[in-house]
Structures are given as C-alpha cells and as structure tokens.
Amino acid sequence: MNWKKPFFTSIISLTLLILLTMGCTKTQETPTPQTTGPDLTQTTKVTYVGDDACKACHSDTYNNVTHTNHYSAFKPLSDYPLEKPLGEITIFDAANKDKPTSTKLDLSKAKIYGVMMDDYVIAEIPKDAGFKETIYRVGAVKKTNDKWTVEAPKQTDVDNDGKNDWTAESFTCGGCHAPGIEDASPNYGISCESCHGPGSNHVSATDKKATMDLETAKTGCLNCHESNPSKDDQGNFTATNHYGTRDYFASKHAQSSQLAQCQTCHSTHKVNANGSLLLADNPTDICAKCHAGKTFDLDKIMWKNPSDAYGHITRDHSFGAMKYEDLQDDPSTKPIEIKNPTIIEMIKKQLPELAK
Numbered sequence: 001m002n003w004k005k006p007f008f009t010s011i012i013s014l015t016l017l018i019l020l021t022m023g024c025t026k027t028q029e030t031p032t033p034q035t036t037g038p039d040l041t042q043t044t045k046v047t048y049v050g051d052d053a054c055k056a057c058h059s060d061t062y063n064n065v066t067h068t069n070h071y072s073a074f075k076p077l078s079d080y081p082l083e084k085p086l087g088e089i090t091i092f093d094a095a096n097k098d099k100p101t102s103t104k105l106d107l108s109k110a111k112i113y114g115v116m117m118d119d120y121v122i123a124e125i126p127k128d129a130g131f132k133e134t135i136y137r138v139g140a141v142k143k144t145n146d147k148w149t150v151e152a153p154k155q156t157d158v159d160n161d162g163k164n165d166w167t168a169e170s171f172t173c174g175g176c177h178a179p180g181i182e183d184a185s186p187n188y189g190i191s192c193e194s195c196h197g198p199g200s201n202h203v204s205a206t207d208k209k210a211t212m213d214l215e216t217a218k219t220g221c222l223n224c225h226e227s228n229p230s231k232d233d234q235g236n237f238t239a240t241n242h243y244g245t246r247d248y249f250a251s252k253h254a255q256s257s258q259l260a261q262c263q264t265c266h267s268t269h270k271v272n273a274n275g276s277l278l279l280a281d282n283p284t285d286i287c288a289k290c291h292a293g294k295t296f297d298l299d300k301i302m303w304k305n306p307s308d309a310y311g312h313i314t315r316d317h318s319f320g321a322m323k324y325e326d327l328q329d330d331p332s333t334k335p336i337e338i339k340n341p342t343i344i345e346m347i348k349k350q351l352p353e354l355a356k
Contacts, residue, residue: 047200048193050186058192064270065192068277074178074189076114077121083147092158093125094167095132100159103129105138107150113188115141116177120153125168135181136168176224176243195220195268221245221262227254227317228351229338237347239327239336241308247318249350309334 055062065071086107093101103125111124113135121139125131139150155164174181180188183198193199195217202211227248229237239246245262248254253264265286266277273281280286284296302315303324316322328339338344348355 046198048180048183048185048187048191048198049200049203050193051191052186053199053203054192061269062192067271067275068269069275070190070194070277074114074116074122074180075118077112077141080115080141080143080148081146083144083149086150089152089166091125091138092165092167093129093131093133093136094154094156094158095136095170101130101132102159102165103131105129107139110138112138113178113181116173120169121150122171122174122178122181131168133170135171135174137171138168217268218261218263221266222248225262228354229347231354232335232337237338237344239305239322239338241305241312241314241336242310244314245317246305246314247316247322250318250321250346252321253319305336306331307334307336 051062088104088106088108090102091105105123105125107121107123113122113124115121116137119140120137121141122135123138124135125133125138127134137153140153141148142151152166153169154167156167157163158165158167177190178188179194180186180191183193185191185193187193196212197216199212202208205211222245225243225245226240227243227245229239229247232238253259254261265279265283267279268277270277272278278286283298283302287296288294298315300323301320302317304313304315305324316324322338322343324336326340327336327343329337330339338347
C-alpha cells in the first residue's frame with residue numbers, strides 16, 4: 001500500500017502544473033465596461049491668459065487697441081515719474097461709517113495695482129487692518145511740470161480731532177475700469193478678455209472654432225456703458241450720465257432687430273482720427289450711410305447734459321427720442337431729472353423692472 005501515497009502526490013503535482021501552464025498561456029480577456037465612471041461632461045476651468053497671449057496671433061488688432069481710451073484707462077504706477085519716493089501714511093477707512101478705523105500703510109511696500117483714469121491709485125489694504133473692504137482708492141496722482149506726486153484721494157476729519165485725515169475711498173468702479181483685478185487676469189485694466197471673455201481654451205485649442213463666444217463681445221458693451229435711467233432717493237427718475245450711452249434704450253436703434261447695435265456706429269479695436277471708437281472721422285457720415293440725404297445737428301440729436309453730480313458730461317444716445325428740453329429737468333440741481341409724464345410712462349413700459 002506504500003506505493004499509493006507517492007502515486008497520488010505525483011497526480012496532484014501534475015494537475016497543478018497543467019493548470020498553471022494554461023493560466024500563463026490564456027489570452028487576456030477584454031474587461032467588461034464599467035456602468036459608472038468619471039463625468040465626461042466636465043471641462044477644464046477657463047482662465048484669463050492676458051494680452052500677451054492674444055497679441056501672439058492678433059498683433060495688428062492688439063496694436064490698434066493700445067491707442068484706445070479703454071486700453072489707457074488703467075496703467076501701472078511706474079508710468080508716472082514721481083517727484084519723491086512713496087512713504088508711510090496713516091489712512092482711514094471711508095467705507096466704515098460706524099467707527100473711525102485707521103492703519104499705517106507704507107505705500108512703497110503696499111500691493112499697488114495701478115492708476116485708474118490718470119487719477120486714483122488703487123491698492124490693497126492688509127486684512128489685519130480691520131477695514132470693511134480689501135481694495136481701495138488709496139491715493140490720487142497730481143502732475144506738476146514733468147513729475148507726479150501722490151496725494152490723498154479725499155480728506156475729511158474722520159476722528160474729529162480738528163484735522164483732515166487721509167481716507168481710503170471705496171473702489172466700486174473696478175468692475176469696469178479695472179476688471180482684471182477681480183478676474184485675476186495678468187492685465188488689471190481693460191484687456192482683450194474684458195470683452196471677449198477668458199481665453200485659455202481658445203489659446204490652447206488646435207481647432208479654435210467655437211472656442212470664443214461672439215455674443216459675449218457683441219452684447220458686452222452695455223455691461224459697462226449703461227444707458228438706463230435710475231431713481232433717486234425720492235423715487236424720481238434721473239438720467240444716467242456716467243457711462244456715455246445715456247437713454248440708448250429709448251432709441252429706435254435699440255429697438256431695431258436690423259442693426260448690430262453698438263457696432264453699427266462704433267469700432268471695437270481701432271480709433272478714428274479724433275481718437276474715438278467710431279467707424280468714421282465725422283460722426284454724421286455714419287448717420288448718412290443709413291439716412292441718405294438727411295442733415296443732422298449732432299448737438300441736438302446727441303445733446304450733452306449741462307450738469308452732473310460727478311462731473312460726467314456725455315452725449316445722449318436716444319437720438320431724439322428723449323430731448324433735453326422735454327425732460328422737465330430742474331436746472332438748479334446737478335442730476336438730470338426726468339419729470340415729463342409722457343416720458344415717464346415710456347420708461348415704465350420699456351423698463352418694467354426699473355418702474356417697480
């Protein structure tokens with residue numbers, strides 16, 4: 001019976017060897033597709049890449065843009081040769097109406113973004129200062145001969161000690177004058193992507209079709225160039241003078257589906273001989289392309305507001321639909337009030353949200 005044990009041992013070993021050989025030579029099966037997995041609809045976050053990326057392919061367009069007021073609306077402080085080095089100031093938070101809040105700010109070391117409209121110095125206030133906001137107008141540049149000085153943007157006696165204090169003023173205008181700050185763009189001012197949207201997908205794509213939305217640029221003008229009136233504290237309608245397109249909503253141009261809106265009269269990248277973004281050097285020549293044989297008094301159909309609370313004097317864009325003499329404005333006050341009942345009804349009809 002002793003022969004059985006080595007016999008069965010040999011049989012088991014041989015069987016294992018055969019199975020191992022078959023396992024090594026078996027063709028790899030295709031794995032069964034998973035019923036769940038990553039979301040294939042997810043896309044890489046689109047980011048701002050800056051003007052340098054744009055001008056690599058669009059150099060002529062970029063060079064034209066550098067001559068526009070949009071491009072020069074926000075510039076680095078280094079463009080302003082200073083009469084003396086920046087130093088430390090004591091600055092108060094104008095946004096804090098509850099209690100006087102101040103901090104020491106060394107302008108030579110502060111995070112300064114640049115200068116807006118050849119006027120305000122825009123900078124960051126350290127978080128530990130306890131200010132209501134982070135980014136402020138911390139100074140104003142003033143030119144004397146060929147040099148510049150940095151002064152307070154505004155002074156008032158915040159702490160009631162009988163002396164005027166240097167105040168940090170709110171930067172509510174940044175969304176239009178320096179959109180790149182909020183967008184974390186390499187360019188703080190108005191750049192290509194301010195109108196066209198973030199361009200990382202466009203820059204990195206081999207096939208660039210449909211990587212930029214044309215509607216973004218086409219409809220983007222009125223995001224900053226607001227034309228609609230507003231309401232004062234008493235509920236009266238007042239004309240919006242600040243943004244340069246006052247009352248455009250009331251014009252037949254705005255209501256027409258046959259026009260390219262702003263781009264019908266305005267160029268987007270290249271200025272005319274007068275430095276304006278217009279498709280002709282003489283504005284009435286643009287009118288004549290559609291209104292042949294007509295004569296135009298620009299000062300009547302595009303009247304300038306005689307006054308403004310902030311000094312913004314701009315041309316009306318209702319093209320005669322809202323004449324200044326018809327508004328029933330009170331000339332003794334700086335805002336342009338709209339008191340004419342007929343015009344008020346027109347505003348309520350066209351802008352129902354504003355009428356609420």
